[in-house]
Amino acid sequence: xxxxxxxxxxxxxxxxxxxxxxxxxxxxxxxxxxxxxxxxxxxxxxxxxxxxxxxxxxxxxxxxxxxxxxxxxxxxxxxxxxxxxxxxxxxxxxxxxxxxxxxxxxxxxxxxxxxxxxxxxxxxxxxxxxxxxxxxxxxxxxxxxxxxxxxxxxxxxxxxxxxxxxxxxxxxxxxxxxxxxxxxxxxxxxxxxxxxxxxxxxxxxxxxxxxxxxxxxxxxxxxxxxxxxxxxxxxxxxxxxxxxxxxxxxxxxxxxxxxxxxxxxxxxxxxxxxxxxxxxxxxxxxxxxxxxxxxxxxxxxxxxxxxxxxxxxxxxxxxxxxxxxxxxxxxxxxxxxxxxxxxxxxxxxxxxxxxxxxxxxxxxxxxxxxxxxxxxxxx
Amino acid sequence: xxxxxxxxxxxxxxxxxxxxxxxxxxxxxxxxxxxxxxxxxxxxxxxxxxxxxxxxxxxxxxxxxxxxxxxxxxxxxxxxxxxxxxxxxxxxxxxxxxxxxxxxxxxxxxxxxxxxxxxxxxxxxxxxxxxxxxxxxxxxxxxxxxxxxxxxxxxxxxxxxxxxxxxxxxxxxxxxxxxxxxxxxxxxxxxxxxxxxxxxxxxxxxxxxxxxxxxxxxxxxxxxxxxxxxxxxxxxxxxxxxxxxxxxxxxxxxxxxxxxxxxxxxxxxxxx
Ligand SMILES: Nc1ncnc2c1ncn2[C@@H]1O[C@H](COP(=O)(O)OP(=O)(O)O)[C@@H](O)[C@H]1O
Ligand SMILES: [Mg+2]
Numbered sequence: 001x002x003x004x005x006x007x008x009x010x011x012x013x014x015x016x017x018x019x020x021x022x023x024x025x026x027x028x029x030x031x032x033x034x035x036x037x038x039x040x041x042x043x044x045x046x047x048x049x050x051x052x053x054x055x056x057x058x059x060x061x062x063x064x065x066x067x068x069x070x071x072x073x074x075x076x077x078x079x080x081x082x083x084x085x086x087x088x089x090x091x092x093x094x095x096x097x098x099x100x101x102x103x104x105x106x107x108x109x110x111x112x113x114x115x116x117x118x119x120x121x122x123x124x125x126x127x128x129x130x131x132x133x134x135x136x137x138x139x140x141x142x143x144x145x146x147x148x149x150x151x152x153x154x155x156x157x158x159x160x161x162x163x164x165x166x167x168x169x170x171x172x173x174x175x176x177x178x179x180x181x182x183x184x185x186x187x188x189x190x191x192x193x194x195x196x197x198x199x200x201x202x203x204x205x206x207x208x209x210x211x212x213x214x215x216x217x218x219x220x221x222x223x224x225x226x227x228x229x230x231x232x233x234x235x236x237x238x239x240x241x242x243x244x245x246x247x248x249x250x251x252x253x254x255x256x257x258x259x260x261x262x263x264x265x266x267x268x269x270x271x272x273x274x275x276x277x278x279x280x281x282x283x284x285x286x287x288x289x290x291x292x293x294x295x296x297x298x299x300x301x302x303x304x305x306x307x308x309x310x311x312x313x314x315x316x317x318x319x320x321x322x323x324x325x326x327x328x329x330x331x332x333x334x335x336x337x338x339x340x341x342x343x344x345x346x347x348x349x350x351x352x353x354x355x356x357x358x359x360x361x362x363x364x365x366x367x368x369x370x371x372x373x374x375x376x377x378x379x
Numbered sequence: 380x381x382x383x384x385x386x387x388x389x390x391x392x393x394x395x396x397x398x399x400x401x402x403x404x405x406x407x408x409x410x411x412x413x414x415x416x417x418x419x420x421x422x423x424x425x426x427x428x429x430x431x432x433x434x435x436x437x438x439x440x441x442x443x444x445x446x447x448x449x450x451x452x453x454x455x456x457x458x459x460x461x462x463x464x465x466x467x468x469x470x471x472x473x474x475x476x477x478x479x480x481x482x483x484x485x486x487x488x489x490x491x492x493x494x495x496x497x498x499x500x501x502x503x504x505x506x507x508x509x510x511x512x513x514x515x516x517x518x519x520x521x522x523x524x525x526x527x528x529x530x531x532x533x534x535x536x537x538x539x540x541x542x543x544x545x546x547x548x549x550x551x552x553x554x555x556x557x558x559x560x561x562x563x564x565x566x567x568x569x570x571x572x573x574x575x576x577x578x579x580x581x582x583x584x585x586x587x588x589x590x591x592x593x594x595x596x597x598x599x600x601x602x603x604x605x606x607x608x609x610x611x612x613x614x615x616x617x618x619x620x621x622x623x624x625x626x627x628x629x630x631x632x633x634x635x636x637x638x639x640x641x642x643x644x645x646x647x648x649x650x651x
Contacts, residue, residue: 103538
């Protein structure tokens, strides 16, 4: 084991000397005249749990298939451990994929499904058996070894698919929407299980998902994609707290977007003209804005405080009426309508029973947030 | 169950009578005591006994079975390969033309197929015998096999093959270890189809056969031209029995296997 400091902070992408395991260099993939991946450059490091996040059809599966070797870049190159893999066929790559459809072999039982890849490696019989048993144990499938894929549940099948792709101990494991078919509870359990397995085996995982919560939970870094392009690649907390564009802010979690025009007040503080007859808003921003530049202020609902009285010395305060309330059990989201028609969401934790709730429909309320609560975005 | 109206009953009876009365008469007269085929003179199985003594018929039967086994096996291998390339080969030059050409023999008049084969065999100086009949039967039955197999391959989940490649199979291993076991019922029913087609065939076989080898249908046909004998009736009854049993078991076995496999495959693939 290395020294404690470096093992607690895992940030190879910050280290200029670190060699990436996967390197996409200006990769473009076209299907006929349709561009599925558009001049994409990306480094993924060893032992990362890398999540690809984006709407359906943005090219996530295509990226995975290029890594597995089922599709080839039209332009650009992909390197795995420093080697261009353009001419390496799928069966010669140290990469395994868990398919979106699981693709379990229906004519083989669970044991043989897991052993399938190991048999291709001509592993000695005893080693092979030990490895399969290990995988069965890891995915808690010991009891189902002799069943056929159609005799087990969806969640179990998903674990078989995982075990089968992990069995060969690949350098890189590709997971294409692995948890899509599971219900929420099982999904959360499996997410933790995946993280656990990833930690135990030290394999590099690339996971595709269209569920932002899932990406935030499991990933060391998240790439937000749209129409074949990377919009932002960062750690989950940076993606959430410091989105670089309205698209990312809107895609990850719930957000209020207020459009306006900036004027500089201090070094990195700005006041924002945003609606006729409304007080200007105050916000800080690390990136600089010109005076009069169009900007979007993105504020998460949980950073907006809702009160019945006007808050003293708040950086930003606006008055409105409760338009709607979404009760989520542990949380409530208040949709507050401002006099000019804008709706702003504010979220509070429900620490009291519902009957003791302080606001109801049509109540006049004040919303407030600090100057550092939101992010100022140019586009 | 709904009750059939009288109209349906009549149409059903008429239709089936039309189909089966000729065969029924043939079967009944195969048990006729008399040598005259049209006069009933009591029940007897003596023609079956005599059939067993008839060297020429037994020889022809043996040739027919040999030809059917060999040609259907060859046709299954070739037809499956052709189907695989047509369904999986992607878009190569002239793919549409090729797949059209594979099916052309289905609609080609048998006389023409037979004649062109005959010309070919004469052209390359091949003596007509068992070998030429096998080749001729392979030629026309492989397209039936490829129709059956490709209709199965179209519904085959491609990602299963990709998973096999991903786990380290070469393309040929993926075919042998994953694709073939899964499409096996279709391949078997293709084989059975080719087998029965070869058993039945008269026209093409008569072009391709020579003095050294005759198949049963040819033998029957030429015997009948000299006059129908109860022996022929007995032989035909036996052939009907063999084909019936064969077709029924084949369709039962392959249908059940196919239904079961389809279900398993669908269940194993996640519904998304
Ligand atoms: N083999 C193909 N031929 C043509 N278009 C394709 C093919 N594969 C994917 N596409 C297109 O590329 C785009 C990206 O697909 P995909 O990578 O599957 O998206 P997703 O992010 O939902 O996984 C889609 O618009 C899809 O229609
Ligand atoms: Mg996809």
